[in-house]
Amino acid sequence: MLASTRAGERIVAVGDHGVVLLSDDGGRSHRQARQVPVDVALTSVSFIDASRGWAAGHWGVILHTTDGGETWQVQRSDTKQDRPLFAVHFFDEKQGVAVGLWSLILRTEDGGAHWQLVELAPPEGGKRADLNLFGLFADARGQLFAPGERGMVLRSDDKGRSWKYMKTGYAGSFWSGTAAPGGALLVAGLRGSMYRSFDDGANWQRVDTHTESSITALAGAGSKIIGVGLDGLVLNSDDGGASFAARTREDRLPLTGVVLDGQGRATMYSRQGVVADAGAKDSSAR
Numbered sequence: 001m002l003a004s005t006r007a008g009e010r011i012v013a014v015g016d017h018g019v020v021l022l023s024d025d026g027g028r029s030h031r032q033a034r035q036v037p038v039d040v041a042l043t044s045v046s047f048i049d050a051s052r053g054w055a056a057g058h059w060g061v062i063l064h065t066t067d068g069g070e071t072w073q074v075q076r077s078d079t080k081q082d083r084p085l086f087a088v089h090f091f092d093e094k095q096g097v098a099v100g101l102w103s104l105i106l107r108t109e110d111g112g113a114h115w116q117l118v119e120l121a122p123p124e125g126g127k128r129a130d131l132n133l134f135g136l137f138a139d140a141r142g143q144l145f146a147p148g149e150r151g152m153v154l155r156s157d158d159k160g161r162s163w164k165y166m167k168t169g170y171a172g173s174f175w176s177g178t179a180a181p182g183g184a185l186l187v188a189g190l191r192g193s194m195y196r197s198f199d200d201g202a203n204w205q206r207v208d209t210h211t212e213s214s215i216t217a218l219a220g221a222g223s224k225i226i227g228v229g230l231d232g233l234v235l236n237s238d239d240g241g242a243s244f245a246a247r248t249r250e251d252r253l254p255l256t257g258v259v260l261d262g263q264g265r266a267t268m269y270s271r272q273g274v275v276a277d278a279g280a281k282d283s284s285a286r
Contacts, residue, residue: 001269002043003217004257008050011259012069013269014042020055021274022069027259027267030274035071038063044087044136046096054112056088056098064112075112089136089144097160099133099146107160123152123165132173134189139179143200147174147187155201166201178218180225180241188215188227196241209235210246221260228255228268 001015011023013030018040020033040058047053047069055063060078062085065071083101090096098106098115105118120129133148146154146163151170154163168174174189185201188194192211195204209215213233219226220241227235232249249255257269268275 001271001273002041002256003045004259004267004269005045005047005053006259006261007047007053007068010050010068011267012045012047012053013257013274014045014055014057015256015269015273016041018042018057020069020072023267026261026265027274033069033072036063037072037074038077041084043085044098046088046090046136048090048092052093054088054090054096056085056100058082058084060085060100060104062088062098062106062112062115076106076115086132086134087136087146089138091138091142091159095159097136097144097156099136099148101132103129103131103133105133105146105160105163118160118163120154120163134173134175135177135187137177137179139183139185139200145177145179145185145187145201147177147189149173153177153185153187153201153204166197166204168195168197168204170195170204170206175214175216176218176227178220178225178241180220181223182240184241186218186225186241188218190214192229192233192246194227194244207241207244209244211235211248213248216254216256217258219258219260219266221262221264224260224264226258226260226264226266228258230254234268 004013013021018038021030042057045055062076063072085100088098106115131148135147144156153166172190174187177187185197194207213231215229225237232252253270
């Protein structure tokens with residue numbers, strides 16, 4: 001499994017071979033979606049309510065569901081070149097954005113019926129825009145952020161029509177990000193790297209995560225933020241991302257996704273599938 005999100009009270013997780021898993025009991029049990037028309041890796045999933053959602057993945061695939069993930073329809077694919085999409089985000093039933101390999105940015109204004117390519121200008125001092133963009137997240141004001149390679153974070157103030165490069169001072173890749181309470185932004189990725197911004201991405205400060213394991217996903221609920229990563233890494237923050245405690249699961253599963261319920265309880269996913277018990281085998285790794 002490679003990504004997960006909430007569709008109302010339901011959890012929807014996507015992954016390799018077009019697998020879509022659904023849970024209606026807070027992650028205690030899962031079942032497969034009834035109909036998924038592709039068998040490629042699905043890397044991201046986004047829902048705007050309990051019924052309507054989108055998933056994206058390899059071969060530029062974008063899928064759409066109107067029944068909470070039970071059945072899916074193909075909205076886009078590109079079999080001429082495997083230029084994968086790594087993230088998809090929808091603001092509402094009409095406006096959505098997807099990003100991927102080599103600065104691939106797509107946007108739609110009709111719910112995904114049509115997707116337009118967004119031409120991204122090269123970064124300052126660069127000859128071309130060729131960053132891999134690995135994630136998408138929005139803040140409370142609708143600003144959209146895309147963490148990517150070379151320590152770059154892209155920001156769009158107009159729902160994906162245009163983008164600005166935000167330099168963090170880091171040279172590695174960011175794989176995930178989230179908007180924390182109070183307006184703080186968090187991005188995270190290789191070797192336990194996490195950076196925080198309080199001014200819409202103009203300036204960034206490194207966050208001490210007490211780990212060198214790569215961080216693959218972040219999720220928040222109120223002031224609680226949880227990150228997961230490789231080597232069984234679990235990060236916990238109860239102060240909106242101001243500080244984190246790191247733990248390592250004894251099974252050292254490569255964790256790839258996490259969702260929180262309203263009480264901050266986590267459901268986690270890994271390269272091996274569903275993580276049955278998120279906390280029973282955790283041990284301190286400070």
